[in-house]
Amino acid sequence: MKKTELSQHFDKNLFLPDMKATTKEEALEELLELFVEQNYIKNKKIVLDMLNQRETLGSTGVGNGIAIPHGRTTATGDVLIAFGKNDQGIDFDAIDEKPVKLFFMVIAPPHDEGNVYLPVLGSLVTILNDEEKREQLLGVSTFEELLSIIKGDQEE
Amino acid sequence: MSKDLELLVQLQDLDLMIEEATDVQKLGFSITGVDELKQAREELSEKIPKPLLYRYERLRGKLKRALVPVKNDICLGCFLRQPTSLGKQGREGSEIFTCENCGRMLYWLD
Numbered sequence: 715m716k717k718t719e720l721s722q723h724f725d726k727n728l729f730l731p732d733m734k735a736t737t738k739e740e741a742l743e744e745l746l747e748l749f750v751e752q753n754y755i756k757n758k759k760i761v762l763d764m765l766n767q768r769e770t771l772g773s774t775g776v777g778n779g780i781a782i783p784h785g786r787t788t789a790t791g792d793v794l795i796a797f798g799k800n801d802q803g804i805d806f807d808a809i810d811e812k813p814v815k816l817f818f819m820v821i822a823p824p825h826d827e828g829n830v831y832l833p834v835l836g837s838l839v840t841i842l843n844d845e846e847k848r849e850q851l852l853g854v855s856t857f858e859e860l861l862s863i864i865k866g867d868q869e870e
Numbered sequence: 871m872s873k874d875l876e877l878l879v880q881l882q883d884l885d886l887m888i889e890e891a892t893d894v895q896k897l898g899f900s901i902t903g904v905d906e907l908k909q910a911r912e913e914l915s916e917k918i919p920k921p922l923l924y925r926y927e928r929l930r931g932k933l934k935r936a937l938v939p940v941k942n943d944i945c946l947g948c949f950l951r952q953p954t955s956l957g958k959q960g961r962e963g964s965e966i967f968t969c970e971n972c973g974r975m976l977y978w979l980d
Contacts (some may be wrong), residue, residue: 756980771903785886786887787882790884824946
């Protein structure tokens, strides 16, 4: 997936560099609330249930202070990514048991045009495997900085 | 939205998660709870009226996605515009409508 394609799935209204959550449940709800506020999702309960079920399947805390909660739901029409940052770190049952500071919540419809959902997830994982990029993301305070890091890390 | 439609949305969300678990695992995510999700799926399906569940399963077998969102009156299964009159009733959620073109059940987002 090209850098421009991945960056199109971010939204400046789905950007929260100062998350208040202190638990995994609060983190999921706080990020999901961004989608609700922007009317990308009207039924919060259904999507929250889906995200919690996804955590039952296995924690989306992928290690190195990163979580990528994700899932398809019939309750949305777009593939969108919300970014959140919590400087204190949250216990997210991550695979390496380290607290999570960077969150990328990916929500997708059941049937997305172009089948971009899995490539979007794959591209995020690739970017976040880069230690230098993770360090840069920890210092992000504006949406433009976030996009710059995301775009700069992708191969055309 | 009717309770039955809400249950169908939850059921499909679970089915999609189970269906794509292997793909997601290949990307590097830890997948350990497929059996728990299958159990949750069974319990959820028992709450859905049998004729509706049968209709869902039949469509799923034929079209992969039995239920699709409608956004701006566009069916996101086949991307065909739905009649405005249908949208009015569909948004009320008292009845489950199907797309006249692709036959999928419809869930209005707006």
